[in-house]
Amino acid sequence: MRNCRFWIFLLGLLCLPLANLFPGAAALAENSVPEINNPNPGADLWRAVRGHLDTPATTQVTGHDSAVLVNPQGERWMSTRNDQLIPQGGDLLLVVLLIIVGVYAIRGPVKLRSGESGVQVQRHSVNARFVHWLLAALFIVLGITGLLLLFGRPLLIPLIGKSAFGVAASASKEVHNLLGLLFPIALVLMFFNLVRRNLYEKGDLTWFAKGGGMLGKGHASAGKFNGGEKVLFWLTVFLGIGISVTGYILDFPAIASWIVTVCPDFSQYRHVMEYTHIVHGVIAVVFIALVVGHIFLAVFFVRGTLSGMTRGQVDANWAKEHHDRWYTEVQGDSEENRAP
Amino acid sequence: MARMKFLCDAERCIECNGCVTACKNENDIPWGVNRRRVVTINDGDHGERSISVACMHCSDAPCSTVCPVDCFYTTNDGVVLHDKDICIGCGYCFYACPFGAPQFPETGAFGSRGKMDKCTFCAGGPEENNSAEEHRKYGANRLAEGKLPLCAEMCSTKALLAGDGDKVSDIFRERVMYRGAGALQWGWGVAYDKQGIKG
Numbered sequence: 321m322r323n324c325r326f327w328i329f330l331l332g333l334l335c336l337p338l339a340n341l342f343p344g345a346a347a348l349a350e351n352s353v354p355e356i357n358n359p360n361p362g363a364d365l366w367r368a369v370r371g372h373l374d375t376p377a378t379t380q381v382t383g384h385d386s387a388v389l390v391n392p393q394g395e396r397w398m399s400t401r402n403d404q405l406i407p408q409g410g411d412l413l414l415v416v417l418l419i420i421v422g423v424y425a426i427r428g429p430v431k432l433r434s435g436e437s438g439v440q441v442q443r444h445s446v447n448a449r450f451v452h453w454l455l456a457a458l459f460i461v462l463g464i465t466g467l468l469l470l471f472g473r474p475l476l477i478p479l480i481g482k483s484a485f486g487v488a489a490s491a492s493k494e495v496h497n498l499l500g501l502l503f504p505i506a507l508v509l510m511f512f513n514l515v516r517r518n519l520y521e522k523g524d525l526t527w528f529a530k531g532g533g534m535l536g537k538g539h540a541s542a543g544k545f546n547g548g549e550k551v552l553f554w555l556t557v558f559l560g561i562g563i564s565v566t567g568y569i570l571d572f573p574a575i576a577s578w579i580v581t582v583c584p585d586f587s588q589y590r591h592v593m594e595y596t597h598i599v600h601g602v603i604a605v606v607f608i609a610l611v612v613g614h615i616f617l618a619v620f621f622v623r624g625t626l627s628g629m630t631r632g633q634v635d636a637n638w639a640k641e642h643h644d645r646w647y648t649e650v651q652g653d654s655e656e657n658r659a660p
Numbered sequence: 661m662a663r664m665k666f667l668c669d670a671e672r673c674i675e676c677n678g679c680v681t682a683c684k685n686e687n688d689i690p691w692g693v694n695r696r697r698v699v700t701i702n703d704g705d706h707g708e709r710s711i712s713v714a715c716m717h718c719s720d721a722p723c724s725t726v727c728p729v730d731c732f733y734t735t736n737d738g739v740v741l742h743d744k745d746i747c748i749g750c751g752y753c754f755y756a757c758p759f760g761a762p763q764f765p766e767t768g769a770f771g772s773r774g775k776m777d778k779c780t781f782c783a784g785g786p787e788e789n790n791s792a793e794e795h796r797k798y799g800a801n802r803l804a805e806g807k808l809p810l811c812a813e814m815c816s817t818k819a820l821l822a823g824d825g826d827k828v829s830d831i832f833r834e835r836v837m838y839r840g841a842g843a844l845q846w847g848w849g850v851a852y853d854k855q856g857i858k859g
């Protein structure tokens with residue numbers, strides 16, 4: 321909308337010099353009947369009541385949006401959260417689970433074709449593992465506490481009752497609001513730790529064309545991280561930034577009040593919070609779906625992957641079969657190292 | 661059963677803020693919280709109007725719909741109350757409420773929200789009527805004593821009416837009949853343009 325107005329404005333500016341070519345047009349404008357300006361005071365009053373602040377409204381009370389009598393946008397937030405975010409978010413997570421169970425049932429786990437070699441290859445350093453698990457732990461705690469707030473009322477209250485759920489929800493909220501503050505720190509650490517190996521390399525697209533080895537014949541060649549893992553990395557970075565920014569706004573209402581003062585699109589504190597809340601919730605659901613997929617692939621589906629993140633080492637055959645280019649690279653390294 | 665209603669006659673309200681003060685005093689409301697407020701439109705200008713607003717005790721209340729812990733309940737008198745033992749202070753009711761009624765005392769670090777507080781129609785909360793516990797959490801319970809909310813009782817111009825919805829409408833209708841147009845009766849059904857809900 322605003323963009324649109326900008327372009328119309330620009331177009332108007334560009335057309336200005338043309339006006340001189342049509343002197344008749346100006347005369348026409350002068351002769352036209354002046355617009356009758358007879359505002360209806362009742363209509364003005366009700367516009368003000370609904371928070372359109374071009375009609376001044378004041379109050380002695382100093383609170384958030386106290387001078388606004390009616391906030392019609394509240395209903396939009398209410399229906400977006402209750403009729404879309406909750407049911408559709410729930411559906412998305414269910415569908416992801418069903419796909420996972422289906423793939424596992426049909427395809428079964430991906431085992432090493434040549435069995436275990438017994439030879440271990442170093443894959444992730446202590447630092448890399450620490451950062452990964454820090455982010456993972458925060459994500460799991462934030463995800464569970466967040467989902468509790470989102471789905472607890474329809475799912476848990478019927479089971480455990482309002483009082484017990486009230487205690488759980490209150491704890492969830494405190495934990496979520498506090499640990500959420502650490503999430504961006506872990507995200508930044510993870511970014512610098514892994515970004516170098518997650519840039520685009522030749523062969524990543526071929527990896528996708530082969531469906532990561534699921535389609536067609538032959539192995540899908542990959543470096544340290546395959547195309548799918550790189551997509552996971554970048555989605556994590558961008559969803560992570562989105563969820564952190566919105567999370568910080570929700571955590572510190574003062575930021576929302578500040579946004580109202582600097583951004584003319586928002587006239588009320590509430591509106592900032594409402595938009596922020598929906599964006600946070602939508603990102604959260606998508607992010608959780610993504611990470612559930614990641615956990616499935618790394619822990620259950622592609623066998624032999626998990627040890628790289630726990631012990632830091634993987635079997636040499638796993639490296640050959642799933643990350644052949646990386647394997648030759650580290651073999652080269654260790655031979656170089658070995659040769660004095 | 662009576663269906664309790666507030667109605668503020670914008671043709672009468674003179675923005676004296678007596679209702680705000682009466683409410684704060686009667687309910688011992690904490691700092692920074694105002695259950696009732698008076699909003700003035702076009703202050704000092706042509707067509708100035710003031711309206712006193714607090715929780716309108718909606719039927720099918722939006723606050724109750726969004727509360728993640730489902731802590732609202734509606735009394736037999738149609739008063740919307742909530743249970744502070746269950747409330748987690750998430751603020752969602754404030755986003756959903758068309759009238760900005762839910763208030764939050766700032767507790768803890770960074771001005772984080774405490775448990776929600778709002779107008780109770782002077783009807784207390786889930787605790788035993790007029791117990792010390794009830795007064796500490798929710799303020800007065802005048803309804804249990806057969807009295808109406810103090811804000812309306814003390815209104816100097818009788819702009820703010822509170823009580824059984826039928827009686828309140830009768831009084832207002834009578835006024836409108838005497839003085840002509842300007843019916844400014846409103847509730848969330850009007851605010852959200854919901855046909856059939858006069859709440």
Ligand code: HEM
Nearest residue numbers: 462463466467469470500501503564567568570571604750
């Ligand atoms: C993995 C990361 C995260 C996930 C999955 C997540 C998920 C959620 C979910 C599902 C909700 C509830 C929405 C509702 O009830 O309607 C929520 C609310 C919230 N989140 Fe997050 N969140 C994450 C990260 C963060 C971060 C990084 C912060 C802060 C820096 C944060 C702060 C908040 C706050 C303040 C709320 C509102 C809770 C309330 O007011 O009760 N979240 N989050």
Ligand code: SF4
Nearest residue numbers: 715716718721723757
């Ligand atoms: S006015 Fe607001 S707080 Fe009161 S019942 Fe309606 S939605 Fe709930």
Ligand code: SF4
Nearest residue numbers: 727747748750751753
């Ligand atoms: S602040 Fe309390 S009453 Fe309001 S929605 Fe949250 S839990 Fe419910």
